[in-house]
Amino acid sequence: MNPEAAHVLVVGASHAGVQLAVALREQGHHGPVTLVGAEDHRPYQRPPLSKDWLLGKAEKDSVLLRSDAFWAERDIRVLPGERVVEVDRSTEPAVARTDRGTEIAHDRLVLATGARARALPVPGGDLEGVLLLRDADDALELRERLPDLRRAVVVGGGFIGLEVAAALRAVGAEVVVLESADRLLARACGPETAQELLDRHRADGIDVRLGARVTALTGERRVTGVRLGDDHLEADLVVVGVGVVPATELAESLGLVCDDGVRVDERALASDGLTLAVGDVANQPHPAPGAAAGSRVRLESVSNTLDQAAVAAATLLGRELAYPGVPWFWSTQGAHRLQIAGVSHADDERVVRRDPARGGLTTLYYRDGRLVAADTVDAPAEFVTVKKALAQGATIPRERAADVTAPLRTLVEQPVGA
Amino acid sequence: MPIVTFTADDGTDREVDVPDGDSLMETAVRQGVPGIVGECGGALACATCHVFVVDADPADLPAMDEMEDEMLWGTAVDRRDESRLSCQLRPRRPMHVRTPETQQ
Numbered sequence: 001m002n003p004e005a006a007h008v009l010v011v012g013a014s015h016a017g018v019q020l021a022v023a024l025r026e027q028g029h030h031g032p033v034t035l036v037g038a039e040d041h042r043p044y045q046r047p048p049l050s051k052d053w054l055l056g057k058a059e060k061d062s063v064l065l066r067s068d069a070f071w072a073e074r075d076i077r078v079l080p081g082e083r084v085v086e087v088d089r090s091t092e093p094a095v096a097r098t099d100r101g102t103e104i105a106h107d108r109l110v111l112a113t114g115a116r117a118r119a120l121p122v123p124g125g126d127l128e129g130v131l132l133l134r135d136a137d138d139a140l141e142l143r144e145r146l147p148d149l150r151r152a153v154v155v156g157g158g159f160i161g162l163e164v165a166a167a168l169r170a171v172g173a174e175v176v177v178l179e180s181a182d183r184l185l186a187r188a189c190g191p192e193t194a195q196e197l198l199d200r201h202r203a204d205g206i207d208v209r210l211g212a213r214v215t216a217l218t219g220e221r222r223v224t225g226v227r228l229g230d231d232h233l234e235a236d237l238v239v240v241g242v243g244v245v246p247a248t249e250l251a252e253s254l255g256l257v258c259d260d261g262v263r264v265d266e267r268a269l270a271s272d273g274l275t276l277a278v279g280d281v282a283n284q285p286h287p288a289p290g291a292a293a294g295s296r297v298r299l300e301s302v303s304n305t306l307d308q309a310a311v312a313a314a315t316l317l318g319r320e321l322a323y324p325g326v327p328w329f330w331s332t333q334g335a336h337r338l339q340i341a342g343v344s345h346a347d348d349e350r351v352v353r354r355d356p357a358r359g360g361l362t363t364l365y366y367r368d369g370r371l372v373a374a375d376t377v378d379a380p381a382e383f384v385t386v387k388k389a390l391a392q393g394a395t396i397p398r399e400r401a402a403d404v405t406a407p408l409r410t411l412v413e414q415p416v417g418a
Numbered sequence: 419m420p421i422v423t424f425t426a427d428d429g430t431d432r433e434v435d436v437p438d439g440d441s442l443m444e445t446a447v448r449q450g451v452p453g454i455v456g457e458c459g460g461a462l463a464c465a466t467c468h469v470f471v472v473d474a475d476p477a478d479l480p481a482m483d484e485m486e487d488e489m490l491w492g493t494a495v496d497r498r499d500e501s502r503l504s505c506q507l508r509p510r511r512p513m514h515v516r517t518p519e520t521q522q
């Protein structure tokens with residue numbers, strides 16, 4: 001069959017699924033495309049849910065990813081509120097079934113099933129008033145509780161935990177953040193960036209506690225407190241942000257190899273060489289500059305959904321496309337703006353730049369002498385400089401990188417031959 | 419609702435109604451205007467919503483804040499005097515912008 005005419009079924013209608021459908025049309029696919037999503041909402045953006053949404057600066061309509069007309073014009077069928085529970089490949093073409101009994105015959109299957117928030121595995125973890133934050137329903141529930149919120153405890157000092165903490169503080173709540181590690185953002189940033197954000201959140205009046213291990217959540221029906229060994233904190237709301245678990249059930253039912261996500265190759269193909277997986281559910285060859293050969297990663301970012309969807313759409317059309325961008329991420333935490341280009345490792349060499357005038361902080365990461373990543377806090381010009389340099393294969397000489405008297409962009413050296 | 423004309427790099431025009439209060443970027447992405455990506459959804463984090471303003475009522479072009487100015491150094495096609503990030507523009511009157519050849 002002509003790949004441009006194949007019926008593509010995309011399971012999961014969030015950032016990755018939407019972007020895949022969009023990329024298919026952009027790249028010339030004209031066959032049927034069906035986008036099925038388990039949530040009872042039209043496809044929407046997740047990042048605002050822990051930020052502007054909680055501050056009342058974003059509403060249901062303003063977080064939509066695309067308009068209804070957009071889907072109609074591109075002839076993409078969107079089925080919200082249906083979960084694909086089974087895919088039968090014994091027939092030709094294969095047929096997917098949803099929990100509402102809809103059957104969808106299709107030629108190609110793309111898994112964009114994402115991830116779900118990890119629950120806190122302690123006694124009381126399921127009390128009322130203990131919230132996870134992954135989707136719109138969670139965010140609606142959290143926002144409803146804000147008017148009479150006095151004291152919130154946020155468990156987890158990662159991106160989502162810190163974003164929520166900053167937003168709850170901004171709407172006037174007393175906020176405690178409990179992080180079990182001895183620093184914030186241990187998975188994603190270097191120690192200087194983590195310390196900078198720690199200092200800033202504490203200065204904003206958030207009580208951030210490191211090395212804090214939650215042993216139980218207390219309360220009768222509703223949560224009223226958090227126990228940390230012998231210590232006890234009062235809380236009328238607990239928000240848990242302790243990471244996610246990739247949603248691999250459907251992939252496993254198809255016999256696809258899964259290991260922290262659906263294992264895919266550089267073309268986004270799963271182990272059967274036929275099914276594709278994109279976005280937070282996909283465990284892929286590491287696409288970041290400087291990544292070790294053979295290393296793998298499951299990225300959780302909007303930027304990855306765009307880049308991987310472009311790759312997967314090309315694969316579906318019988319072409320090959322290399323991962324087009326440099327992975328990057330942003331996290332707006334109250335007034336503080338963290339931006340990350342590339343993916344750093346704990347053992348990279350670091351060069352730190354602090355802008356004395358404006359207080360922005362940049363950490364540049366070097367591996368084998370090569371610039372591979374940067375984190376910036378309130379230094380957008382430096383972030384874009386590194387992102388662009390990485391995309392062009394350019395570098396910033398390590399010896400000069402700490403010189404804050406020179407704008408970072410004047411220090412970029414283009415690759416030889418460019 | 420003001421009508422905004424987007425001229426693509428290849429010269430094709432597309433007109434869209436921008437609902438009051440919405441940004442140019444939001445409207446363009448939701449309605450599928452080619453040439454605007456808006457990866458960060460208006461958080462001033464991506465610089466993939468770059469436009470060149472051709473014609474606008476001065477009242478619809480608020481002064482650029484420092485953040486927008488800094489992010490404009492990271493656009494895929496180099497900034498010019500008439501460059502703006504369209505997530506920062508909420509026009510109330512007709513406007514005409516040109517989109518760059520690429521945003522990424």
Ligand SMILES: Cc1cc2nc3c(=O)[nH]c(=O)nc-3n(C[C@H](O)[C@H](O)[C@H](O)COP(=O)(O)OP(=O)(O)OC[C@H]3O[C@@H](n4cnc5c(N)ncnc54)[C@H](O)[C@@H]3O)c2cc1C
Nearest residue numbers: 012014015016038046047084113114115279280300301302
């Ligand atoms: C609160 C929050 C804030 C964030 N902030 C940022 C940020 O600032 N910057 C950034 O870069 N990234 C951010 N992220 C991460 C970003 O949102 C994710 O990387 C992105 O949503 C991944 O998209 P996805 O489509 O792969 O997966 P998901 O967004 O997880 O979507 C998967 C979808 O598939 C559906 N699904 C699963 N199984 C089935 C099935 N069997 N049938 C039908 N549907 C199914 C799910 O219901 C879900 O809707 C944030 C995430 C959250 C939760």
Ligand code: FES
Nearest residue numbers: 460462464465505
């Ligand atoms: S949409 Fe990202 S900067 Fe405008």
